[in-house]
Amino acid sequence: MTRYALLLAPSANRVYADAAGRLSRAELVIFAGSGVLTARPVELAEERIGGVGYLTFSVPGEGLTERDVAHLSNLSAAYALYERVDDLLRPVELRPLARFDSDLITIPKYAGKTNEQFTRLLLNVTLLASASAPAMLDRRLVVLDPLCGRGTTLNQALMYGYDGIGVERDGKDVDAYSAFLRTWLKRKRLKHSAETVPVRRNRRLVARRFEATVAASREQLKAGSAQRVTVLHADTIEVGGLLRSAGADVIVTDAPYGVAHGSRGAGGELSRRPLDLLTAAVPGWVRLLRPGGALGISWNTHVAPREEAAAVLAANGLRVADGPGYRDLCHRVDQGIERDVLVAVAPT
Structure with a gap:
């Protein structure tokens, strides 16, 4: 030994x-x-x-x-x-996936930001359950956060050398992430492009899209080998019609906790129950997963029992990962929040 x-x-x-x-x-x-x-x-x-x-x-x-x-x-x-x-x-000697400086993740400070260590843990355990696990070190995977807030998950995806896609209903959060990333890319003098454009369907404005590409050199940028991060200012329930089906290797998200955060269901009403959001949104999310892709979600168990959250995922054709370690990720966040993690895998 x-x-x-x-x-x-x-x-x-x-x-x-x-x-x-x-x-x-x-x-x-x-x-x-x-x-x-x-x-x-x-x-x-x-x-x-x-x-x-x-x-x-x-x-x-x-x-x-x-x-x-x-x-x-x-x-x-x-x-x-x-x-x-x-x-x-x-x-x-440790050799982590660290494509960029760590301040990409540590600089943003705001109320409700998910702990950076936990964000990486959630991404790791979701990747490891997916068919993409063997390619974790080698391939530019696609990470989708359908409740991305101000982009902690997206920045972690960039750090790993992956592409990131986010969806966020709050336009202020989308604008804050866009402003931060533009400033950070310029300050680091990285080769990049960034723009915000309207998304229309049948001549109707349905979303705004912020998209940035970044590469270590101008040659990589021109060759199309740059990483890409995309954020849609849209309702996550409608995301199935805005993104390419089967385009994400993993979906990783931190659900509203039902204390300081809420979510809006299909009828537009504010709900403090993350199960309402999951029931409405997971069918669309699943369509975005590649075969063998995995969905990892964290939530507050005080407002949604694990068995009920797992049932929502299973009802949409996902197999809940229940092997060693996956039931040992529950932990306290504060007095009103006990956070747990569920990972479920799409059929291959």
């Missing part, structure tokens, strides 16, 4: 930091069960070494391969990895 110790990244959110070790353990279990690792981690535990919290595990035989390390470098709370040699820690 080769033993390892993963140092967890600090979190500005104290409540989330208290749950980070347990969540990282569940995330590592999901990585281990996904088939992307050559060597499967065992003997997972949360330990304190020198007074600091680590996630420890062992790997049979000669240990992690370079590709294994490349995968585990993307664990949402990974800060540093060490091989344990007797009582010593030998550093193992």
